[in-house]
Amino acid sequence: MSAVPAMAFAAPHAGDILLSVRGLKMHFPVYEGALFRRIIGYVKAVDGIDFDIRRGETLGLVGESGCGKTTTGRCILQLERPSAGQILFNGENLAEFDRDQLRAMRRRIQVIFQDPYSSLNPRMTVGDIIGEPMKVHRTEPDSAKRERRVRELLHTVGLNPRFADRYPHEMSGGQRQRVGIARALSLQPDFIVCDEAISALDVSIQAQIINLLEDLRDQFNLTYLFIAHDLSVVRHLCHRVAVMYLGKVVELAECDELFDNPMHPYTRALLNAVPIPDPEVEANRPHQVIQGEVPSPINPPSGCVFHPRCTLAVDGCKASTPRLRELRPGHWVACTEV
């Protein structure tokens, strides 16, 4: 086990811990040369992160492109083999699972993807798309029963059961995303990774899907890892939030605590950058635009990866990597200067 004490990063109020991530690293090799391929470096997409998610909880994972939030989700789904670290689901280390165990695990961990256009097979009917997991996992081998279940699921996600015979191209983006959600629900999972599940949708449709995700969470006691870059949506939907920057978690806190009292300079900059849909509020709000861009994850800066853009940076920030410290109850910050 890692040095981090168990349950250190969990919400105090929720149920037992469903998923623990400990020291997770995902380094992708970078190759050079065609004939004599050799590794010239690694993209440190995820570079040693820890968090826990309790049953029934929604943890938001936020950050900008390339911060490693999607890779974290893919590691949890075992779509990537992590370079290091552990992912414990119900206390069991997923890395040690054999094929059959992984297969059984996949019934319990599902995913909703960002793009409702590319994540549904255009040649399959909606009914086949939603029914396929039940077929593959043989949870509903009888086709008549499976069809009935597909109709039930369509109803659950707010679609007319007649849609079972349609193809994805006959539907709007919002309707397609509902199909993706129905598919994720078809195996009655405990845990769903929502990877930018509403980002591709129109503004007027986003609220519909957010409400649906909330209703389903309550109805089926689901646990979500909600990966997103839209902070106002994360604030609305999540119980706790982890902020990632360049492969590291820089801040982790209860949702209201994080948004009311952000401590890490990056979190503050991120919150300040989000425009609020009210001209009067915007006119009276100081805009401190964070300078520079996210550095390359192949050659991340030494010490604290945020120091080249940080207003609080001191010499020490270049030398040592700050660890997450609990500065207020349940509020963890990886910065030595706050």
Add this chain to the structure above:
Amino acid sequence: MATLLEVDNLQTQFLTSAGIVKAVDGISYDVEEGETVAIVGESGCGKSVSALSIMRLIPWPPGRIIGGAVRFEGRDLVTLSDADMRKVRGRRIGMVFQEPMTSLNPVLTIGLQLTETVRHHLGLTQEEADKRAVDLLGMVGISDPARRLKQYPHHLSGGMRQRVMIALALSCEPKLIIADEPTTALDVTIQAQILELMKGLTRRLGVALIVITHNLGVVARYADRVNVMYAGKIIERGRARDIYHRPSHPYTLALLKSVPRMDQPRRDKLDPVEGQPPDLTRLDDGCAFRPRCGYRVERCEREFPPLNAVAAGHVAACFETARVTRMEKEKVVS
């Protein structure tokens, strides 16, 4: 302030296998010198097509401007010859597109793309053009501009590319820049940088700006006036403050209420705009929003409401604006 651009009953249609799509269906608005005007709406509402129509960049087939006028500096751009239009495009009106990757030519250096424009439009020599390109890159906050001139678009990050696009748009000192979702492909901190840059430069240089976006927050931060589009028509227009504080069209109201706000207490549930966006091939004479509208009356089935004044400089295309604004007031009081 003098009026710089006047869009008058502009209509652009596309011929598709599913029928005629009235992407822009008779919109009118104006832009004053130095002003920032936003066009807000969701995918398929016609906001991008309206911008491309102003620039006469609608490919035929399948699209075509079938009516209306775009008056700019005393001329109607719709009827201008192709040769004359080329002198306006990039010279008098600059454009910034959404995808900084696809709107720069990947096989040409940044320098070539910047100098080509100023040499063509302003008749500068290569030497003068190079100097101007360096100045432009410096102006948009790109460090080491002389070295950047020799680089290709793939050497630059998304935010840097969008800065180059802005430099390109500004290169011939235009009077107007049209920015079509200029920050949608960018991260939120880079979005803030780019918008701050565009706002600063347009103010300093006195350039008017049309920002096309679906992001209500971006509009609130940067626009003086706002046009809200739905299904090819402008359904509400006003000063930004009026649109956000006294929305008078049920769609604007519903859209504003549906988004979670970081500055307000968390709500239990969001108020979504119910229903689906309209199918543009199946529009009738009535109001396109009526299937999703909580205020609809019988009349909405038959005729499309004209833009009625609700206050000075504030218009909304709804028969029931009085009821919409009254209901809102009552809710605020209660």
